[in-house]
Amino acid sequence: MNFETIEKAYALLLENVQLIQNQLKTTFYDALIEQNALYVTKEAQDSRIVDNNQALEKLNLSAEEWRRAFQFLLIKASQTELLQVNHQLTPDSIGFILLYLLEELTADKSLDVLEIGSGTGNLAYTLLNNSQKELHYMGIEVDDLLIDLSASMADVMQLDAQFIQEDAVRPQLMKPSDVIISDLPIGYYPNDAIAKRYQVASTSEHTYAHHLLMEQSLKYLKNDGLAIFLAPNNLLTSPQSDLLKDWLHQAASVLAVIALPENLFGHEKNAKSIFVLKKQTDTPQETFVYQLGDLQQQESMLAFIENFQKWKTDNGQS
Template sequence: MNFEKIEQAYDLLLENVQTIQNLLGTNIYDALIEQNAAYLTGSHANERVSRNINALKQLQLTTEEWRRTYQFLFIKANQTEPMQYNHQFTPDSIGFILTFLLEQFIAEKQVTVLEIGSGTGNLAQTILNHSQKEIDYLGIEVDDLLIDLSASIADVIGSSLHFAQGDAVRPQILKESQAIISDLPIGYYPDDRIAQRYQVASSEEHTYAHHLLMEQSLKYLQQGGYAFLLAPSDLLTSPQSDLLKRWLQEHASVVAVIALPVTIFGTQSMAKTIFVLQKQTSQPVETFVYPLTNLQSAEVLQAFTENFKKWKQDNAI
């Protein structure tokens, strides 16, 4: 990976986005979508934008260099036009752990992956770039801006990622996948009428959206398949958790619980943990429980992988 090229690409991309933003009087995210469309056609009415597009093409970035370039641009954009918390991209350090878990739990070389709430597509691209498997990916996302962003970025990068717009809580016509991934949103689902169709629905208040999405995700998972879910750390102790645990007992096994450092999320109330669920099988295994204290320490990550592989061998996963 060439960081000098990433820096050059970032400067060119940022200049294009800011130029288009000023020309159209729009927000930075719509300007980025416009920039991506211009890149794909190879030109723009503005001479400076066209010149920068040619310079970007000459850099011949790899897919990972493109991903990093867009990631830096999102960090810059978020400083002036912050995205809501649930729309921000999943940190790379977590994406790498999810990639590792996908590799370890799924034996097949070719893997069908469904992402619930695909956002900007950064997590999907992280997994695609670093996995050794051939991934057939579909992301579902309700927000039209995020869908346009993720699809246009994938087109520029040349990734084999596919996205569909829809409210994942509502029924969708989707094929069953071998793996589900999701950085689940935190909050309540506003439509009680829809929520009442679920076993995890609360009869006293709005139901947690992440509870509904967990139940829904299992419907799109093959028998014995795995769901890799980033969910609130207090998932199994928070209000409405009794409803969730009752549903889990009937439909899924919690095969791994990997706590993440609170420092990544800023506050304890926003902290998340990786929960790996397996669609109910006749051979439940002892849950792998592990606290990851530092995602930047090579020694901590090495200890984690060694402990996980030992657990996997002991349980014949």
């Protein structure tokens, strides 16, 4: 991966997005979607945009270099056009841990992967660009802007990724997946009529959306399928957690709980952990529980990998 090339791509993309934004009087995100369409179709009329897109093409970016350039653009956009917390990028440091878990805990070389709440697509592209396995990916996202944004970037990167715009809490018709993955959106689900269909539903208040999505996700898993969630640290101790634990006892085994450093999230109340579930089997599972240290320190990551591999060996995991 060439970081100088990524910087050049970022500069060219940024200039085009700003040109389009000024011409169309639109948002940065809509302008980026338009830029991606013009790059793919080569239908731009403005000579400056045409020249920049030709220069981009000559850079011959890999899919991962495209992802990094887009990531810098989205970070730039977030400085002036804030996305809500649930729509923000999943940090790469977390994305690569999720990828590691996906690859270490699955035996098949080809996997059907479903992401709940695919957002801007950054986590999807981290997986697709870097996995050693063949991933057949589908993302569900309710926000139309994010669907258009993620799909437009997939077109530029020429990645085989499918997206559908739906409220993931509502039942969908789709084939079972090998792996469900989600940086779970946090908050209350407003529709009590829908929520009451679930075992985790609260009878005294709105139900947590992330609880509903966890229950719904397992309905889309194959037998022995894997669910990897990024969820609040207090998932199993917060209000309504008894309802969640009652459901979990029937539906899944908790393979792993990996606490992430709080400094990744800006504030203690926003901190999350990784929860790995396996669709319920008759085989008892010992849970891997681990507190990750500084993700930028090699020693910390090597210690995590060593402990995880020992747990895998001791528990006969794939």
